[in-house]
Amino acid sequence: QSALTQPRSVSGSPGQSVTISCTGTSSNVGSSNYVSWYQLHPGKAPKLIIYDVSKRPSGVPDRFSGSKSGNTASLTISGLQAEDEADYSCCSHAGSSWVFGGGTKLTVL
């Protein structure tokens, strides 16, 4: 149950786009349709922003999009806004368990 690999940090200016990668293996990301992404703010409940690789829950802006290629999933945030500054974590189903990424801190410059 090794963690998925995410960059420790990414940054972008308001209005720009950023992409966060999430690399796993053929045992998790590569073979799963159940990749999800979460937004974390300190002291608050984590928020689901992408599930099933690319689906958005109701209420999540379409600036957030997800995709997958091989063993790597990606979260793209377009039209960056100040409130997007947070930690982002990916997650993949892996058989009878789930594995998360180490998290990426997004800084909006």
Add this chain to the structure above:
Amino acid sequence: EVQLVESGGGLVQPGGSLRLSCAASGFTFDSYAMTWVRQAPGKGLEWVSDISTSGGTAYYSDSVRGRFTVSRDNSHNTLYLQMNSLRAEDTAIYFCARRIIGGFEYWGQGTLVTVSS
């Protein structure tokens, strides 16, 4: 409105036990699988355990299997995590979450467990 409220965290000595609770409201509790996820200080999220809608099936991470037990009381809309033989590395914020097939749809704000002498 879906609400998940964890409780039961605190300071416990190594080798000790603690039982966490997660009170659910705003949805039909027994229609959803539930999950515990934790986050150690300065670390990423870590999946801990899953339990089916009826409570009849449970899964655990390798790091807690044999020490932690997940259960649920559908008549009281409450999820539990019994944690035994606690170790320093179990120190974390513990979140409960409502699970959908593809992920974890709603989360509580978490309860802090500190294992230290």
